[in-house]
Amino acid sequence: MLPPDSDPVVVELFARMQQQVAAQEKELNYSRLKIQLLEEKLRAMRISKYGKASETLSDLQLELLDLEPGVSGEEIQVESERDPLSPSSESSDKSVDDSEKQQQKRKHPGRQTLPAHLARVEEIIACAPDQCLCGGCGEETSVIGYEESEVLDLKPAAYFVRVVKREKRACKRCEEQGVVVAAVAERILDKCLVSDQVIIDTVVAKYCDSLPLYRQSAILKRDTGLEISRSTMTGWVMHVGELLLPVVGRMKNELLAGSYIQADETPVGVQTHDKRGKNHQAYLWQYGTPGGSVVFDFRMGREREGPRLFLEMYQGLLQTDGYAAYDRVGGPKMVHACCLAHARRKFIDAVKLDAHDIASARIVRLMDELFAIDAKARAEKMDHAQRDLLRKEKAPALLAELRANLLAMQKSVLPKSAAGRAANYMLSLWNKLVLFLQYPELELSTNLAENSMRPVAIGRKNWIHLGSKEAGPKVAAIFSIVESCRRLGLPIREYLAATLPGLANRSIQSVRHLTPAAYAQTKAQ
Incomplete structure (x- = not known):
């Protein structure tokens, strides 16, 4: 500070210098923040380039990867397991002592136990003949016990041809009564070359295990010699989806009558056969209750129209991410919470x-x-x-x-x-x-809804896209059943085998007894 009796010219000059220093400090602080922002963008680009394993890498490690002409995923994984590089220790290696200490800290997870509900098949391995004789007296030894160990085993899928013989009966004395034939069992697809179990296995393999139909067709030919085209298999899947539409419609009504829904959406490609040769980006919107059923809704876009139509008069809690399309939807009493x-x-x-x-x-x-x-x-x-x-x-x-x-x-x-x-x-x-x-039932996050999207995200990497926009609602229906069964702990094959045969001939009133939730309740009784 200047003394009070300082020359006015000096005071003015000093004040001007203070303003310049303040301006330069402000500019310097802005420059630091700008550099930090640019460094964040550069790091984000590098992480996007090298994948999830690179998130733990330091900036120096990412910079070294950038200097390589081609970097494999294995190299990135190995680099991520190293200690971060620092300017002072960039060229130094860890000492042997440090490495040994780290190895000592890592505890072995122990041997994993096999599930108790799996059937046990015993295999007894007898001792060799020379092991059955006593080394002292030469007499035959006795079995006193067994050394036991367990391994997970399997029986490969065994395809076979089921020959169905329907009994025909007639009276030899009353020919005018004609011939009667045993009734045909209800099937998913009448006069189909394959059984219901093969159709169900095809649906489960695609929508639970993300195995595209062209691979399933190749596997079937390899294991049986039978060539079934992908288009035929697509027909099976679409028929199952169409059968499930009324069931999912009932699930939707029950969901909207409840008090709490979590929602999320994910993109899925759709072939539109336009001149550009590109897939259209459609969306699967997912609505579900924690611990309850899930309903997928197919829409050709991500606009507010999708949730607006689905949640038209919904009056309960809706929990989503921060996407603006969920604003101003639902009924007047709906409460919108975020994650x-x-x-x-x-x-x-x-x-x-x-x-x-x-x-x-x-x-x-x-x-x-x-x-x-x-x-x-x-x-x-x-x-x-x-x-x-x-x-x-x-x-x-x-x-x-x-x-x-x-x-x-x-x-x-x-x-x-x-x-x-x-x-x-x-x-x-x-x-x-x-x-x-304010709402005790409300969860802190929509992680359950996001987990429901994983089969779709994994699946689209394998089967890539939907064949048409008409296929969208049918695929959404299948995903609704698959995910609901998973949440409710229902074996999906068992549910489909019990529900699909004869479903086309059921009355619309009987559908309420066929939802996964209703089926689970019946099984629990």
Whole structure:
């Protein structure tokens, strides 16, 4: 500071220099944030280029990979298992002692036990003849026990031809009475060359195991010598999907009559046979209740029209990610909640891009404490009322600290940085993210809905696309049944075998007894 009696010219010059220093500090701070943003973008591009295994790599390790003309997935995996490189230790190797200490810390997971519900088939291995004689007296020894071990085994699929003989009867004395023939058993597809079990196995292999039909056709020819075209198999699958449409319609009505739905969507390619030769990007929208049934809805686009039509007059809780298409849908009493896991994931991405981002790491830790509340409730098998009391006891203080950290971060980072986007996302949805304090049944995340999308995501990498937009609703119906059976713990083959034969001849009123939920309830009685 200048003394009070300083020359006015000096005072003015000093003030001008202070303004310049402040401006330069502001510009320097902006430049630092800009460099950080560019480094985040570069790291995000490298992680996208080298895959998930590269997320743990340091910037120096990623830079070294960039210098290689061609890098394999194995090389990236090996590099990810090394210690991160630092400028001071870039060329140094770990000592033998450090390596031995790390190996000692790793505990062996132990031998895995085989499931108790699997049938046990014993195989007794007898001793060799020379082992059956005593080495001392030469007398034959006695069996005193067995050394036991268990291994998982299988019987390869055995194809066979079932010859169906329907009994014909007639009276030798009354020829005018004619001939009677035993009734035909109900089948999924009448006069089909293959049995119901082969059709069911085809559907399960495609939509549970993501095995495309052209591979199934090749396997069938290899194992049986029978050549069945992919188009024929497609006909089987589409017929099953069409049969299941009324069942899924009933499931939809039951879902919309409930009080809680989680929703998500995922893209799927559709052949449209246009001149450009490109697939159209359609979407499968998934709606389900935690622990209950799931309904997939096929739409040719991702616009609000999809959830608006499906949830037309729904009056309960709807929980989704932050996608704007879910806004302003449903009935007037519908409550829209959002997913904390999606918000948390954005801060995890920020930490991946900048390991020194302490503020983002702190927010992740606070959110982990929120999820720990529900984890404790699950571990102690609390009902919704008990979990609600635990939430109201511990969550408000965490949420207050979390919001304060978000507001502070919003002022200190660039809006377009990973941390800035994460903070803006969470604060813009804050009221929808904290609704779990008002509604005891509401989960903190929509992870269950996302898990339901995995079969679709894995499947489209194998069977690539749907053949037409007309196939979309049928495929959605199959996915609805497959995922509902998985959630309810129903064997999918057993359910389809019990439901599909004769389904086309059932009345629409009887369909309510054929949903996976109804079938599971019947089995439990």
